Amino acid sequence: MSDKSKNSERVAALRPAYQADLADGTDRFFAPRRTTCPWCESDGLTTRLHTTDLLQHKPGRFSLDRCTDCGHTFQNPQLTAEGLEFYYRDFYDGLGEQRMSGTFGGRTAMYRDRAEAMVPHDPTPKNWLDVGTGHGHFCEAARTVLPGTCFDGLDFTDGVDLAAREGRVEHAYRGAFPDLAPDLAARYDVVSMFHYLEHSTDPDRELRAAHEAVRPGGHLLIEVPDPESRYARLLGRWWLPWLQPQHLHFMPVANLRRRLTELGFTVVAEQHAEPHDPVDLLAAVWLTLDHTAPRDDAPWLPEPPGALRRTLRTALLLAGVPALLTATLLDRLAIRPLSHRLGLSNAYRLVARRE
Structure with a gap:
């Protein structure tokens, strides 16, 4: 059996448990939203970023707030212990x-x-x-x-x-x-x-x-x-x-x-x-391509992708290879020597x- 077939079997075996976890949505994965900075307790907070899981593409939306007094940036609302377990699962271990x-x-x-x-x-x-x-x-x-x-x-x-x-x-x-x-x-x-x-x-x-x-x-x-x-x-x-x-x-x-x-x-x-x-531009291009392409198979998705979705994903990622190579060269050769001087570290x- 090929590695791809083995991975598909592992994903299929994990799918029922993930779908059960997601049956009631993701609200329970988040603690109540903070109104003060966890570093200095100031109530001067501003939203810095809204995003999704751009690596595993697990469901959920995440926000980062910044303290206007001390500059501390933090996830708000923060994941609960149950949320941390769900989003870490199969990233460093298991499938990942x-x-x-x-x-x-x-x-x-x-x-x-x-x-x-x-x-x-x-x-x-x-x-x-x-x-x-x-x-x-x-x-x-x-x-x-x-x-x-x-x-x-x-x-x-x-x-x-x-x-x-x-x-x-x-x-x-x-x-x-x-x-x-x-x-x-x-x-x-x-x-x-x-x-x-x-x-x-x-x-x-x-x-x-x-x-x-x-x-x-x-x-x-x-x-x-x-x-x-x-x-x-x-x-x-x-x-x-x-x-x-x-x-x-x-x-x-x-x-x-x-x-x-x-x-x-x-x-x-x-x-x-x-x-x-020196991976900032390379990673940004990859995250954009991966986010735009149809999803690869994963147990937190309701069903595996069909042949058309897999073909479209492969085609888009191949089309992005020149951009990935250009980003790599910029990261390593053009920007790395000047990263600290330009404030890009x-x-x-x-x-x-x-x-």
Whole structure:
């Protein structure tokens, strides 16, 4: 049986459960709408963005609000625990596991760069906890930069168990970081959060957990999307780092620096050019094409696509190949060297020492 046939069978087997989940609509997946900013409690909110799920195309509409006082951007209304389970399901695991493992596994140079960001501040950390480690690909690559470091991984999905089985992490912790932090108190020279904090329902609680897990004199390494990137405004809903509905909070760098200082950290490095991932235009073109084309088969759709829909989808995506190639060249050759100077960096990285 071909891989395509196997995937069709898996989708068909999952369809009844998804259709049952959606029988009463999506309202129960959302908490009540907030009237104040979750970062500073200001009531000065303005709507920044309305969008849909542009990656999996699961049903639902999502809004991002921005605080006019502190600049914090957040999903409003925010997903409930039931909503998070529904929208994460089959993205990193299940149907999406093979695709995401291939995506993350092919980014070795980026992972090495992240590990090298710690070298000027601690060239020989004994132990490192990667929070939100996924399948552990960062830890595997970072070991080539820091061969004497023991890398542990923490995640709330079964990807962390896979990381342990594959030998990418020494120890795997599965669950919510704030719940596990008391048992990890002052254990780590380095705690990293790479594109993790924006997924959390309560970023401040995660930062307090990190302060607990990092030993005095140790470091916290954070990388998150930059909501102040010009790309965020220029590309609108097609800016990949918005990643709705998974990304719940977007912190301007000044906000995060201030909160880390309040918790007892000293920010020793801030980077914008280095963590920039040159995919903005490519991703925007792909999201637009994928959104315009007829949907591919998925269990949250009432029925599989017919032959005509599949043919139309293939034709449109093939027609978009020149645009995808052009976007790739612009991202990597024209814009990447100037991304920070032009204010287009799509992420920032902070290194903070626990005093």
